[in-house]
Amino acid sequence: QVFSPFSRHFLTKSSQFLSRTLESPLPPRDPCRGLTGPEGGALDLDCNGAAPPSRGPWCSKPPRRGTMQSATRLTLLLCAAWVAALLYGEMGAYWAAHLSCSWPSASSSSPSPSNHVKVAVIADPQLMDRTSLSLPPGSVALQAAEFFTDLNMRRSFQSVVLPFKPDVVLFLGDYFDGGTYLSDEEWQDSLFRFKHIFSMSEQRTNPHVPIYYLSGNHDIGYSAFHSVHPEVISRYEKEFGPRNFQFLSGKVDFVVVDAQTLDGGATQSKERSSSWEFIKTLSAGNESNPKILLTHIPLYRPDNTPCGPHRSSPAINQRIYSAAMDQGIKYQNYLSKQTSDLLLGLLKPILVLSGHDHDQCTVVHSTPFGPVMEVTKVLSYLVAACTTRCI
Incomplete structure (x- = not known):
């Protein structure tokens, strides 16, 4: 009723014309008909048979309906596979790891929740920086990788980690990949990233979970390094606290030692002396609570010692590099046997937790007071390669 009579008549006739056109489509045109050569003459083309060698790209058969449908199905299949891979990498892998883990069941002799504490232990985040891939500082490639x-x-x-609502979170060292070689500005930038990654604010039920930090060789270096560059220790302690300390959680004493200072050279450094004084003071104190020893560098074990079924790479044997003139350790895989035996004898721990080795390793140390289990790498990160196996 809005249109004029002429407009209504025009629309009606147009609709009838379109209907007749759609009901009687034009016959398909032979793609080879009417083509001429460069001189204006007719081309001798046979689109239904094999093309002669001199034919060239003058004519081609139209794609068949079945071919187009197959291509469409293949495209949809590839898109679906890409979406599935994306969803698994972004969400599914984390859900699978979460579902495969659980807290160990409390023993029947300790039915009360107050008699046990849930501790999440994380080792070797080693945040990527310019020393990781030798990329220029501030480059787009480095920023993207970070x-x-x-x-x-x-x-x-x-x-x-957070969904399991731990009562305590322990970090076993090596927070930045090039921590000892970063400038103060670069170090502060890595520290900001570290606090953002491992923020406890997402745990709304208890955002004030206590967090404890150990020093690693990527944080302060070995004795040969920090004896020459004591500023790296000062920088570390300013942000993460002391390198040797003890804290009580539940009914267990956790003993944190700076393993990088325990094995030294001929010179008795101030850092080495303070670490051993702390250990000897604890050994002479109250032993009413069981102790758990926390160290970044694992304790000594003989070469080729089996690491248990969860190991995914060959076991690492002992390797110690000393500086010239016996001026301290430059690198070591494990503490020396003498240092390890002395640590176990003085502290008498019931369990040892360590990092440094980027793979799972569970060993049992024989001591005069009984066997002591050591677990290396409970939850370890290495340049964003996250391992989430529960033990």
Whole structure:
């Protein structure tokens, strides 16, 4: 009723014409008909048979309907596979790790929740920086690598650690990959990233979970390094606290030692002396509570010692490099046998937790007071390669 009579008549006739056109489509045109050659003459083309060698790209058969449908199905299949891979990498992998883990069941002799404490132990985040891939500082490639590795670790922490609502979180050292070689500005930038990745604010039920930090060789170096560069220790202690300390959680004493200072050279450094004084003071104190020893560098074990069924790479044997003139340790895989035996004898721990080795390793140390289990790498990160196996 809005249109004029002429408009209505025009629309009616147009509709009738379109209907007749759609009901009687034009016959398909032979793609080879009417083509002429460069001189204007007709081309001798046979589109239904094999083309002669001199035919060239003058004519081609139209694609068949079945071919187009197959291509469409293949495209949809590839898109579906890409979406599935993306969803698994972004969410499914974390859900699978979360579902495969659980807290150990409390023993029947300790039915009360107050008699046990849930502790999450994380080792070797080693945040990527300019020393990791030798990329120029501030380059787009380095920023992209840092962004995606940080994102992976943050999602892992939020998906696999926080949902279990730990009572205590322990970090066993090696927070920045090039921690000892970074400038103060670069170090502060890495510290900001570290606090963002492992923020406890996402745990709304108890955002004030206590967090304890150990020093690692990537944080302060070995004795040969920090004896020459004591500023790295001062920088570490200013942000993460003391390197040797003790804290009580539940009914267990956790003893934190700076393993990088225990094995030294001929010179008795101030750091080495303070670490051993702390250990000897604890050994002479109250032993009413069981002790758990926390150290970044694992204790000594003989070469080729089996690490248990969860190991995914060959066992690492002892390796110690000393500086010239016996001026301290430059690198070591494990503490020396003498230092390890002395630690176990003085502290008499019931369990040892360590990092440094980027793979799972469970060994049992024989001591005069009984066997002591050591677990290396409970939850370990290495350049965003996150391992979430429960033990």
